Amino acid sequence: MAVLGPNRYGKAETRVVRVTRHGDAHRIKDLTVSTALAGDLAEVHLSGDNSAVLPTDSQKNTVFAFAKRHGVGAIEDFALLLARHFVDSQPAIHHARVAVEEHAWERNGAFGHSFVRSGREVRTCVAHHDGTGSWVVSGLRDLVVLNTTDSEFRGFAKDEYTTLPETRDRVLATAVDVSWRHADVSEDVSPDVLPDVSPDWDKAYEKARAALLTAFADTYSLSLQQTLYAMGTRVLAECPGICEVRLSLPNRHHFLVDLAPFGLPNDGEVFFAADRPYGLIEGTVLREDAPDAGPAWE
Numbered sequence: 141m142a143v144l145g146p147n148r149y150g151k152a153e154t155r156v157v158r159v160t161r162h163g164d165a166h167r168i169k170d171l172t173v174s175t176a177l178a179g180d181l182a183e184v185h186l187s188g189d190n191s192a193v194l195p196t197d198s199q200k201n202t203v204f205a206f207a208k209r210h211g212v213g214a215i216e217d218f219a220l221l222l223a224r225h226f227v228d229s230q231p232a233i234h235h236a237r238v239a240v241e242e243h244a245w246e247r248n249g250a251f252g253h254s255f256v257r258s259g260r261e262v263r264t265c266v267a268h269h270d271g272t273g274s275w276v277v278s279g280l281r282d283l284v285v286l287n288t289t290d291s292e293f294r295g296f297a298k299d300e301y302t303t304l305p306e307t308r309d310r311v312l313a314t315a316v317d318v319s320w321r322h323a324d325v326s327e328d329v330s331p332d333v334l335p336d337v338s339p340d341w342d343k344a345y346e347k348a349r350a351a352l353l354t355a356f357a358d359t360y361s362l363s364l365q366q367t368l369y370a371m372g373t374r375v376l377a378e379c380p381g382i383c384e385v386r387l388s389l390p391n392r393h394h395f396l397v398d399l400a401p402f403g404l405p406n407d408g409e410v411f412f413a414a415d416r417p418y419g420l421i422e423g424t425v426l427r428e429d430a431p432d433a434g435p436a437w438e
């Protein structure tokens with residue numbers, strides 16, 4: 141006998157660009173939005189009764205309509221607005237998860253209407269709402285950083301397969317993929333209304349990003365694991381509203397090239413930047429008194 145397990149459905153990766161026109165000085169928000177709804181959805185799976193199913197096409201349309209109707213400020217507010225809307229408007233839907241990625245653009249010179257896609261990282265968030273509460277995780281990915289010194293890796297365990305030489309000076313590089321959980325998301329659940337009291341998402345983002353970058357640069361690293369912990373603790377120290385930080389750090393290995401065959405020295409000047417395989421260092425840093433995460437990480 142089979143039974144239906146956990147399930148959800150939605151529209152993945154709706155690409156929406158919202159232009160705001162203030163005279164000649166335009167603004168753009170470029171987002172990828174994914175919705176996922178869960179609730180009383182057994183019948184659609186078991187008997188094919190679609191009466192509880194708001195089509196994923198309608199979910200996509202809602203993203204576009206809300207971008208027009210409410211505008212797009214911080215992506216966390218947009219995600220919460222959508223999540224609350226689906227739960228509040230669909231009797232069968234008891235849980236909504238909305239993930240948003242923001243792709244950064246910069247002004248192209250002094251032109252008000254012209255933009256250059258930025259080489260910056262992608263800003264991310266995931267909002268959950270279940271009718272009684274909301275949870276928000278914010279973050280970023282593809283923040284590529286590199287230190288040319290102040291990184292060692294030695295004293296590690298060795299077995300018969302170990303060939304890695306110990307080093308007291310290496311390049312340390314990674315593409316930061318990080319999410320942080322906000323402890324103090326408003327419980328205001330009124331439909332289509334932004335919460336009265338919500339964290340200043342943009343300020344928290346800039347503070348967390350600055351903390352990550354500073355900790356990466358000023359930590360004398362004995363391992364990427366140690367750097368990960370330093371980055372997580374720095375975010376918690378700088379951002380009181382954040383209670384948990386999850387980091388995923390690929391170790392972008394830079395191998396010193398042997399130039400001796402060409403009669404050349406190589407005193408930490410020429411490296412081979414390998415793309416794979418790569419070490420993947422992952423970890424969570426959280427406050428001792430962090431509240432229960434609920435569905436925040438689902």
Ligand SMILES: O=c1[nH]c(=O)c2[nH]c(=O)[nH]c2[nH]1
Binds near residue numbers: 363365391
């Ligand atoms: O910072 C590092 N941590 C490791 O666990 C590891 N393993 C490895 O081969 N190089 C490194 N570097």
